[in-house]
Amino acid sequence: MEEKYALELMQKGKRIDEREFDEFRKIEIKKNIIEKAEGSASVKIGETHVIAGVKLNIGTPFEDRPEEGVLIVNAEFTPLASPDFESGPPSEDAVELARVVDRGIRESKCIKMEDLVIEPKEKVWSVFVDIHIINHDGNLMNAAGLAAIAALLNTKIPKIEDEKIVRGDYEKDLPVVHYPINITICKVGKKYLIDPILEEENAINSKLTIAVMEDDSICAMQKQGSEGIVFEELEDMIDLAIKKTKELRKLIKCR
Amino acid sequence: MKSREVVLPGEELEERKGRKLGNGVYFEGDKIFSKVLGMPRIDENEISVTALSGTYTPRVGDKIVGVIDTTEISGWSVDINSPYMAFLPISEAVDEFVDRDRTDLTRYFDVGDIIFCRVSKVTKNMVVQVSMDDYSARKLINGTIVKVTPTKIPRIIGKAGSMVTLIKNKTGCDITSGQNGVVWIRGEEKSKAIEAILMIDRDSHTVGLTEKIEKFLG
Amino acid sequence: MKRIDGRSEEEMREIEMKLDVVKRANGSASVRFGNTEAIASVYGPKGVFPKFLQEDHKSVLKVRYNMAPFSVDDRKAPGHDRRSTELSKVIRLAIEPAIFLEDFPRAGIYGFIEMLQSDGSTRVTGINALSMALATAGIPMRDLITACSVGKVDDKLVVDLNGEEDCNGQADLAFAMLPNKNLVTLLQMDGILTKEEIVKILGYARNSCKKIFELQKQTLKERYKGEE
Numbered sequence: 001m002e003e004k005y006a007l008e009l010m011q012k013g014k015r016i017d018e019r020e021f022d023e024f025r026k027i028e029i030k031k032n033i034i035e036k037a038e039g040s041a042s043v044k045i046g047e048t049h050v051i052a053g054v055k056l057n058i059g060t061p062f063e064d065r066p067e068e069g070v071l072i073v074n075a076e077f078t079p080l081a082s083p084d085f086e087s088g089p090p091s092e093d094a095v096e097l098a099r100v101v102d103r104g105i106r107e108s109k110c111i112k113m114e115d116l117v118i119e120p121k122e123k124v125w126s127v128f129v130d131i132h133i134i135n136h137d138g139n140l141m142n143a144a145g146l147a148a149i150a151a152l153l154n155t156k157i158p159k160i161e162d163e164k165i166v167r168g169d170y171e172k173d174l175p176v177v178h179y180p181i182n183i184t185i186c187k188v189g190k191k192y193l194i195d196p197i198l199e200e201e202n203a204i205n206s207k208l209t210i211a212v213m214e215d216d217s218i219c220a221m222q223k224q225g226s227e228g229i230v231f232e233e234l235e236d237m238i239d240l241a242i243k244k245t246k247e248l249r250k251l252i253k254c255r
Numbered sequence: 256m257k258s259r260e261v262v263l264p265g266e267e268l269e270e271r272k273g274r275k276l277g278n279g280v281y282f283e284g285d286k287i288f289s290k291v292l293g294m295p296r297i298d299e300n301e302i303s304v305t306a307l308s309g310t311y312t313p314r315v316g317d318k319i320v321g322v323i324d325t326t327e328i329s330g331w332s333v334d335i336n337s338p339y340m341a342f343l344p345i346s347e348a349v350d351e352f353v354d355r356d357r358t359d360l361t362r363y364f365d366v367g368d369i370i371f372c373r374v375s376k377v378t379k380n381m382v383v384q385v386s387m388d389d390y391s392a393r394k395l396i397n398g399t400i401v402k403v404t405p406t407k408i409p410r411i412i413g414k415a416g417s418m419v420t421l422i423k424n425k426t427g428c429d430i431t432s433g434q435n436g437v438v439w440i441r442g443e444e445k446s447k448a449i450e451a452i453l454m455i456d457r458d459s460h461t462v463g464l465t466e467k468i469e470k471f472l473g
Numbered sequence: 474m475k476r477i478d479g480r481s482e483e484e485m486r487e488i489e490m491k492l493d494v495v496k497r498a499n500g501s502a503s504v505r506f507g508n509t510e511a512i513a514s515v516y517g518p519k520g521v522f523p524k525f526l527q528e529d530h531k532s533v534l535k536v537r538y539n540m541a542p543f544s545v546d547d548r549k550a551p552g553h554d555r556r557s558t559e560l561s562k563v564i565r566l567a568i569e570p571a572i573f574l575e576d577f578p579r580a581g582i583y584g585f586i587e588m589l590q591s592d593g594s595t596r597v598t599g600i601n602a603l604s605m606a607l608a609t610a611g612i613p614m615r616d617l618i619t620a621c622s623v624g625k626v627d628d629k630l631v632v633d634l635n636g637e638e639d640c641n642g643q644a645d646l647a648f649a650m651l652p653n654k655n656l657v658t659l660l661q662m663d664g665i666l667t668k669e670e671i672v673k674i675l676g677y678a679r680n681s682c683k684k685i686f687e688l689q690k691q692t693l694k695e696r697y698k699g700e701e
Contacts, residue, residue, distance in 0.1 A: 064640075092562040095555045107644075107663045208660065218671060221646070221662035223563075228570040228656030234675060238668050261697040263690060264571075264608055265616030265653040281573070281615070288653075290573060290613040292693060307697060308500065309611025310518050312576075338518040338580035380529055380578040404611070460697050 007203035010188045015200070017046075021193045022244065029146070029251055031154045036167075039155025039174065043147040046197060047137035049081075052129060052147035054155045054174075058118060058165065059126035069116025069124045073102035075131040075144060082136035100222045101131065101145050101182070104211035108219040110178035111152065118160065125157065127174070138198040141209055142248075145182035150252045152176050179253060180219050181245040182211040185237040187229060192240055208234070210241035214249060218242075261307065261460065262289040268302055277303025293406070294460060307460060311337040311405040311435040313383045317374040318391060320400060320433030323364045329355060331364050333372075336402055336435045339381045347375065347386035369395040369439055371431055395431060398441030401449050403456035405436035410459045411452055418465070422451050425472035447472070476626065477637055478507075483677060485621070485633040488685070490601075490692040492609055500610025502692075504602040507635055508592035513602035515610040518580035527581070531574040536565035536584040538599055544591040560596050567600055567620070567649040567659035573613040582612060593639040594622035600649050600659065605689055609696075617689055619682040620649035620659060623674040625666060630674050632681050646671070648678040652686040 006016055019025070025046030034040035039054035059070050075098035077085040085091075090098070105111065116125040129151065131144045156170035186193040187206035196204060205227040211220035218238065223229065229237075262268065268280065268287045276282065279291045280302055289295065291306040313319075313335060321333040321341060330344040345353050349363055364370065372392045376384035386392070403411065412419045412432055423430055428442030440448050451468055458464055475481065486507030495501035498514035505511075521527035538560040542548050564586065572582065584607065586599035597620035604618040624631060624645035626638045634645050644664025650657050662671070 090555075090558075092558050095558045096562055099555065099559050103663045107665060109665075213665070217665050217667050218662065219665050221660055221671075223657065223660035224566070226566055226569045228651060228654070228658045229660075231650070231655050231657055231675070231679060234657065234660070235668075235672055238671065242668065261694055263617060263693055264614035265651065267653070279613070288615070290615075291611055292608040292697070293611075306611045308609060310499075310577075338520050338577060340520070381580075 002199040003203040006199040021191055024195045027251060029150055031150060038158060039151045041147045041150035043143045043150065045139055045143045045195060047135055048139055048143050049134040050143040050147045051132045051134055052151040054151045055128045056157060057126045058123055061124045066121040067117055068113035070126040071106055073098050073129045077133050081133040097141055097144055100141060100209060100220060101148050103220040104145055104180045104182050105148060108178045108180035108213050110176055110180055112175035112177055115175045138196045138201040141184055142182060146248060146252065149179065153252060179214045179249050180211045181248045182209055183241050183245050184209040185240050192237060194244055208237045210238060212242050212245040216242050261292060262295050262304055263292055264290055268295055269297060275301045277301050279304030279306055305406050308404050313337055313339060313374050313377050315374055315377050317434040319372060319374060319435035320431060320437035320439050321370050321372055321385060323366050323368040325366060326360050333385055336437050339383050341383040341385045343385050347388050369400060371395055395439045398439050399445060401438050401452060403436050403438060403452060407456045407459045408432050408434055408436060411455050422448050476631060478635060482629055483632045485681060488688055490688055492605060492692060492696050500606040502602045502605035504598050506594060506598050506633060508590050509594055509598045510590040511586055511588050511599040511602045513586045513599060513606040515584050515606040517582040518577040521581040527579045530578050532577040532580045532582050534565060534569055534574060534582050537561050538564050538586045540588040540591055544588045563659060563661060564596060564600055568603060568618050570656060570658050571614045571616050571618050571651055576613050593634045593636040597622050597647050597649060601685060605693060608693060616651035616653045618649055618658060619652045619686040619689060621678055621681040621685055622647050623678045625664060625670060630670060632677050646674060650682055652682055
């Protein structure tokens, strides 16, 4: 019902909450909110609320990358956040979100993985980024991406004594050297729209998520939705992504 | 358009020019495109494409061969070789009065029975009803059924029934073809008849098929 | 300087396409790009079970992408993992825009892709096969779907990445489109590329898809050629 209304409005160039098509909702970022985590952040975009927590454990490196730490990104779409989420193994949407956020972080090389070696080829730091959806009101991917990078930016590496991790006692900051930010550009009729609320998101079937780095290069892209995008529109969508992610990056850049 | 060249989904055919659109095509403005992998049929009046494969989509008036699947309270559910099951209500199957509470419906039709019937109703979201209330409708006793691509049935029947008559004569079989791609065969030489039918299904798009079938049947 | 296997930038590997490889399916095809080989089969439209999963006004579409355990260097444990879950989703969304799902309300169309050999660009090879399997199954479509991979390897912008280029390259981009409609239905990129590089390789991708589409067309038309 509301989807139809949202769609009608958008086709007329208007939005339910009267925002511009290229305007974000109010964004609230809180850092270091989970004591037990090595790093954490809570991001609210309008009513969408996502928490990212970073935990560090000692692990073994991958065979093909013996002198690098390990990054694992996970996402939980718990039933608490939305009547559309069910308990059980992650849905394809949860898997997709985790993997796209992962690629944004991994491909940008924003964490200096070589600095996470404890004992070469034997022991490295495993960085677990867990994304928890608290409330779903659209645009989870962008909120999750923002929460992940914000959490990483306040993550500290714990001390190790006698081969054991001393939680709560920190050695140094997690080496984060790039600031990838993802954004989903939606296509409605002939116009581009960002930060859809849930009703808008359910009515839109043409989306492109793009992760942009601070130097305007692109480190990940993921087309979403069940409709095709006209080839020539791709460049416009990338341009808009580069422009808009600058606003988001300003919000997280201070440590 | 080469007469024997197959067209692909998305392939542009001719401009509509006010012509009727048959099966297997869609339009964008005045341009007509094929929807399926199949043989185009274009004349001054109509543009269509006959699919070379695919499932049966029931249409009202079709005469089909169905198999009774389950016995319900007021009728039977019928497998019509389609993504959709059909329903045969008692009122459309039996002439006499039937007391539902006291009659075992299986005395009329039982699971596995083969029937030749008419599609009487098809709703917008494909709820299908069939009827035995037709001069040609009947139970097909004994025999076997074989399934082919529904769009090949006209070729199996042939012009004025020439192909199916040929097969009947050469094999001494009784053959009934349903527009839903199900063919019923009964007779001693039914395997020969079945093979001929499957040959037509496979090679319907080729030239010289009639001669090939004649040769096979001997 | 040529690529690892001697190809030039815009050169694709050897491509082979076959139809009707899974007799029991309603439609099937196999496609090979060098040492990457996919088999695709399509079942349907058919009834949906359990019934509550059906949709009133259109067909449901399900796609499953899977890699055979022996298709890679280090045996891959059989069964679903997160990667195949994500790929199943993006492949389904890559073909959905082409299909007239509304022609079969309350029914289901099921597509399966099995990677028999995996040497880079698996999802696009799978999509090319699935596209032809859908056509041979008689599924009504707006267009075929054609896919290819492009990327950046050793500072060169290239087409059709093999396994090593995929792993060790600087960026790879999977692309699928409806060739007659100029509509992009799959776009995934990882690595680091400037916007200008992306625009350039998207152009390569569209051109390569044109060539692959010609092969799909040829394979389908040859199969049904009338014999004189």
